[in-house]
Amino acid sequence: MKEEYPEHKEHHGHHVHEHSHIEGYTHIHEHSHDVPHEHHGNTPGKAILTVEGVDFEYRSDPVLQDITVGVARGEILAILGPNGVGKSTLLKCMNLILKPKTGAILLEEMDLTRMSGTEIARNVGYVAQRNESARMTVFDTVLLGRKPHLGWKVTEKDYEIVEDALRRLGLAEMQLRYIDEISGGELQRVCICRAIVQEPSVLLLDEPTSALDLCRQMAILRVIRDVVDHHNVATIMTMHDLNLALRFADRFLFMKDGKIYAACDRSGVTADMIEAVYGIAVDIVMHNNLPMVVPK
Numbered sequence: 001m002k003e004e005y006p007e008h009k010e011h012h013g014h015h016v017h018e019h020s021h022i023e024g025y026t027h028i029h030e031h032s033h034d035v036p037h038e039h040h041g042n043t044p045g046k047a048i049l050t051v052e053g054v055d056f057e058y059r060s061d062p063v064l065q066d067i068t069v070g071v072a073r074g075e076i077l078a079i080l081g082p083n084g085v086g087k088s089t090l091l092k093c094m095n096l097i098l099k100p101k102t103g104a105i106l107l108e109e110m111d112l113t114r115m116s117g118t119e120i121a122r123n124v125g126y127v128a129q130r131n132e133s134a135r136m137t138v139f140d141t142v143l144l145g146r147k148p149h150l151g152w153k154v155t156e157k158d159y160e161i162v163e164d165a166l167r168r169l170g171l172a173e174m175q176l177r178y179i180d181e182i183s184g185g186e187l188q189r190v191c192i193c194r195a196i197v198q199e200p201s202v203l204l205l206d207e208p209t210s211a212l213d214l215c216r217q218m219a220i221l222r223v224i225r226d227v228v229d230h231h232n233v234a235t236i237m238t239m240h241d242l243n244l245a246l247r248f249a250d251r252f253l254f255m256k257d258g259k260i261y262a263a264c265d266r267s268g269v270t271a272d273m274i275e276a277v278y279g280i281a282v283d284i285v286m287h288n289n290l291p292m293v294v295p296k
């Protein structure tokens, strides 16, 4: 993408880790660990994103009822629950892709409905479950993530951030390929990469590992965990794999029938809870200090 944009002078306000060699937060730390810090209790620290009493319906078909939840900087919230319960709908309400019927979405104390699209994009990154393809290279697609920060001109810093993120996500070799000629899993990584270079303070990911093989599921979640830990980002992701969620997330929102069934940290997740939500009996066993869900 070679369009020229005016130099963007605004600082986008992220904490830059002292070992990062570039500004921005795409530098991934080599010694990142999988297991997040323990959070205690059902409530986060000070929430950066708050969902307050949200109801949503598609053509008067109620999907979400009275959802209240907050996510703090530096933490990952996993939204869990069976197919069709409303996880993706809730995620889309969080950046107003879908407009809640009642309730509010607050970024710090600011009502999202009072922010412009660009302002929301500077603060909230979103990766959909199904990603649309186009006749565009991997590099240009990821560079588009910088758009909320750009003026007339793409700066050296923008290129550095994009190149660094491509490298960290293992996409550097394919940066000149067209995204309509890559695999579904590759496209999913490209879209996550684009959201990361956007440097949002809140990252919304709809099933970020759904198209990935085991190795790349771990790799992408480590990158996300690293971004969250070192750059104080808040991440909310919908997931089906409970064991990956338990490994990488700090808090868990279990949904049932369009409502919150339970919200807890890792120590609060029980076999009864999982059985009630998913309708399958499970054991929770400890493996390397992490709980693992095993169907009976």
Ligand SMILES: Nc1ncnc2c1ncn2[C@@H]1O[C@H](COP(=O)(O)OP(=O)(O)OP(=O)(O)O)[C@@H](O)[C@H]1O
Binding pocket: 058, 063, 081, 082, 083, 084, 085, 086, 087, 088, 089, 090, 238
């Ligand atoms: N655009 C739409 N119009 C009408 N109904 C919809 C639309 N999108 C989703 N729904 C319905 O709303 C409900 C919630 O869907 P949603 O995609 O939020 O569920 P989910 O929990 O993310 O499901 P999954 O785990 O299968 O991805 C489902 O019953 C679905 O059929």
